[in-house]
Amino acid sequence: MGDTRTEISQLGEFKLINKLTKNFKPSNKSTVKSIGDDAAVIQGGEGYKVVSTDMLVEEIHFDMMYTPLKHLGYKAIVVNLSDIYAMNATPEQVTVSIAVSSKFSVEALEELYKGIALACDRYKVDLIGGDTTASMKGLMISVTAIGIAEEKEITYRDGAKEGDVLCISGDLGAAYLGLQVLEREKQVYLEDSNMQPELEHHGYVVERILKPEARRDVIEYFAKENIKPTSMIDVSDGLSSEIMHICEQSKVGCLIDEGAIPIHPEVTEMAVQTFGLDPTVCALSGGEDYELLFTVQQSELEKIKQFPDINPIGIITKESMGRKIKAKSGRTYDLLAQGWDHGK
Amino acid sequence: MGDTRTEISQLGEFKLINKLTKNFKPSNKSTVKSIGDDAAVIQGGEGYKVVSTDMLVEEIHFDMMYTPLKHLGYKAIVVNLSDIYAMNATPEQVTVSIAVSSKFSVEALEELYKGIALACDRYKVDLIGGDTTASMKGLMISVTAIGIAEEKEITYRDGAKEGDVLCISGDLGAAYLGLQVLEREKQVYLEDSNMQPELEHHGYVVERILKPEARRDVIEYFAKENIKPTSMIDVSDGLSSEIMHICEQSKVGCLIDEGAIPIHPEVTEMAVQTFGLDPTVCALSGGEDYELLFTVQQSELEKIKQFPDINPIGIITKESMGRKIKAKSGRTYDLLAQGWDHGK
Numbered sequence: 001m002g003d004t005r006t007e008i009s010q011l012g013e014f015k016l017i018n019k020l021t022k023n024f025k026p027s028n029k030s031t032v033k034s035i036g037d038d039a040a041v042i043q044g045g046e047g048y049k050v051v052s053t054d055m056l057v058e059e060i061h062f063d064m065m066y067t068p069l070k071h072l073g074y075k076a077i078v079v080n081l082s083d084i085y086a087m088n089a090t091p092e093q094v095t096v097s098i099a100v101s102s103k104f105s106v107e108a109l110e111e112l113y114k115g116i117a118l119a120c121d122r123y124k125v126d127l128i129g130g131d132t133t134a135s136m137k138g139l140m141i142s143v144t145a146i147g148i149a150e151e152k153e154i155t156y157r158d159g160a161k162e163g164d165v166l167c168i169s170g171d172l173g174a175a176y177l178g179l180q181v182l183e184r185e186k187q188v189y190l191e192d193s194n195m196q197p198e199l200e201h202h203g204y205v206v207e208r209i210l211k212p213e214a215r216r217d218v219i220e221y222f223a224k225e226n227i228k229p230t231s232m233i234d235v236s237d238g239l240s241s242e243i244m245h246i247c248e249q250s251k252v253g254c255l256i257d258e259g260a261i262p263i264h265p266e267v268t269e270m271a272v273q274t275f276g277l278d279p280t281v282c283a284l285s286g287g288e289d290y291e292l293l294f295t296v297q298q299s300e301l302e303k304i305k306q307f308p309d310i311n312p313i314g315i316i317t318k319e320s321m322g323r324k325i326k327a328k329s330g331r332t333y334d335l336l337a338q339g340w341d342h343g344k
Numbered sequence: 345m346g347d348t349r350t351e352i353s354q355l356g357e358f359k360l361i362n363k364l365t366k367n368f369k370p371s372n373k374s375t376v377k378s379i380g381d382d383a384a385v386i387q388g389g390e391g392y393k394v395v396s397t398d399m400l401v402e403e404i405h406f407d408m409m410y411t412p413l414k415h416l417g418y419k420a421i422v423v424n425l426s427d428i429y430a431m432n433a434t435p436e437q438v439t440v441s442i443a444v445s446s447k448f449s450v451e452a453l454e455e456l457y458k459g460i461a462l463a464c465d466r467y468k469v470d471l472i473g474g475d476t477t478a479s480m481k482g483l484m485i486s487v488t489a490i491g492i493a494e495e496k497e498i499t500y501r502d503g504a505k506e507g508d509v510l511c512i513s514g515d516l517g518a519a520y521l522g523l524q525v526l527e528r529e530k531q532v533y534l535e536d537s538n539m540q541p542e543l544e545h546h547g548y549v550v551e552r553i554l555k556p557e558a559r560r561d562v563i564e565y566f567a568k569e570n571i572k573p574t575s576m577i578d579v580s581d582g583l584s585s586e587i588m589h590i591c592e593q594s595k596v597g598c599l600i601d602e603g604a605i606p607i608h609p610e611v612t613e614m615a616v617q618t619f620g621l622d623p624t625v626c627a628l629s630g631g632e633d634y635e636l637l638f639t640v641q642q643s644e645l646e647k648i649k650q651f652p653d654i655n656p657i658g659i660i661t662k663e664s665m666g667r668k669i670k671a672k673s674g675r676t677y678d679l680l681a682q683g684w685d686h687g688k
Contacts, residue, residue: 038430140479
């Protein structure tokens with residue numbers, strides 16, 4: 001960021017917005033009018049528009065002590081795009097509103113917008129609008145993402161049927177452990193500010209929390225292979241909670257196979273040896289993985305298995321069968337919104 | 345609100361969202377899927393979609409000491425719809441995200457959503473999504489509004505031409521004076537909490553700041569009479585600032601007639617007698633009026649004058665003529681972003 005510090009008050013709102021957004025050039029032909037009027041204008045089109053919105057609040061969703069602003073900007077976009085992909089849709093536009101206290105300099109906000117620009121470029125979405133305002137305390141970022149899909153492609157949470165296979169992209173639990181590492185290093189630093197954070201050996205888990213990616217590749221594979229999931233959701237609150245949403249809205253039960261839940265070797269090792277945690281609990285309850293959880297008919301399973309990064313983790317059952325997880329021990333437990341019930 | 349106080353933490357996020365939004369029923373046929381999935385789904389359609397977003401922050405945009413939550417919810421929607429109307433478009437959907445500290449009860453948020461519901465009902469827009477999160481301090485509301493318009497109807501800020509007539513709906517300066525009244529009563533209360541606020545005699549100006557309306561009627565009149573403004577903007581930052589935006593983006597000058605600026609009699613009287621202010625300065629620099637400022641060709645003027653609530657206030661000139669205001673005294677001054685330059 002260099003050594004310069006420009007106060008936001010030196011610029012005023014209009015010059016600030018101009019400075020932050022002047023390098024954003026729309027790339028989607030559906031973007032008719034971007035920043036600079038009362039509202040942005042986008043083409044309607046024959047299909048459907050898909051709209052998702054999320055708010056990130058300092059000290060609630062992120063800690064400035066260990067969150068680089070560029071990463072934060074990137075993540076603020078990605079978590080919204082993840083919701084659009086979870087509808088089997090393709091994001092095309094985003095709006096970004098920020099409320100910011102005077103502790104942030106113009107240069108700090110430029111870092112934030114560098115991350116936003118990086119995500120927009122990588123995922124081919126256009127920044128079309130937003131609002132920039134003062135706050136009394138801290139930083140808030142509100143993002144709305146808009147995507148497109150044909151009517152028949154859109155995948156809701158309520159379409160899972162008995163016999164469908166429950167699948168997950170990527171691996172789970174890493175973001176949760178990354179957060180534990182960052183919190184631990186923060187405490188070390190607060191106790192002795194001469195200590196430098198030890199993050200080098202934890203590259204994977206730390207990157208998963210600070211700079212997550214959304215699974216565009218999975219949606220593109222579905223389109224290419226003509227696969228239509230019967231239901232889908234993104235994993236933001238932990239696998240258990242998302243499975244519950246699908247079961248509740250689809251009015252079905254499930255049987256999850258603990259041994260099939262994909263967990264990165266670094267996560268397994270760190271959970272057990274560093275934090276004394278059960279890796280499965282990290283995966284079930286951790287959250288912020290931004291992987292896609294979906295169900296497909298069994299006939300689609302061969303095509304799904306061709307994708308290097310998707311694993312079947314269970315089967316959809318009748319609602320009356322309940323929501324169950326079969327542990328590695330062979331015993332079956334009730335799945336709970338936060339993890340599983342070892343007591344039963 | 346009654347005497348009950350339920351803590352937000354007693355409910356949790358999912359139950360809270362459900363409680364706040366369960367009575368919202370979509371009324372536009374373009375709303376395909378509302379709250380309850382990763383994203384909302386709306387129809388594309390042949391025309392264009394218009395997207396606007398705004399953030400309201402406690403202690404920056406509103407003061408809880410004199411802002412009833414129901415009014416705040418209403419206003420949060422209305423200010424966004426005003427931006428959609430300013431594009432000559434019709435709003436159909438909104439998303440509402442809130443970040444809220446533990447000082448707010450569930451009952452308080454229900455009041456906020458009652459106001460949101462009232463605005464949605466009055467303006468026929470559907471609440472289709474949002475996010476609800478904790479904040480460390482205060483209340484933040486982020487609203488995104490989505491509207492529709494045919495391509496040829498959309499009115500930007502950059503279409504004003506030399507000879508066009510500059511027009512304004514309603515009257516100006518009242519919201520600014522309303523804010524002065526509320527701030528004065530707040531100070532009285534802070535000095536002696538036994539004093540009751542004297543708001544009764546200031547009904548018009550107080551309502552204009554606490555519960556503004558967006559000018560749907562003007563847009564509907566344009567459609568009915570087949571009037572196409574050449575440029576348009578809504579008055580959120582004060583008349584001067586909005587005129588400057590139109591002149592800058594249209595690359596034109598203007599000559600405003602001070603005597604033609606519509607000011608409510610209550611505003612004139614209160615500005616002079618209570619606050620010792622120039623009513624014209626209140627109109628030029630006040631802001632938050634949410635009236636529509638637009639330009640039309642002179643041939644449209646007869647139709648415009650039929651509308652009871654629209655006044656021509658000046659003429660568009662060549663850019664080289666500058667941005668001028670002719671005072672009641674007959675002298676001409678430079679118009680500045682904040683008011684006008686008496687010094688020249």
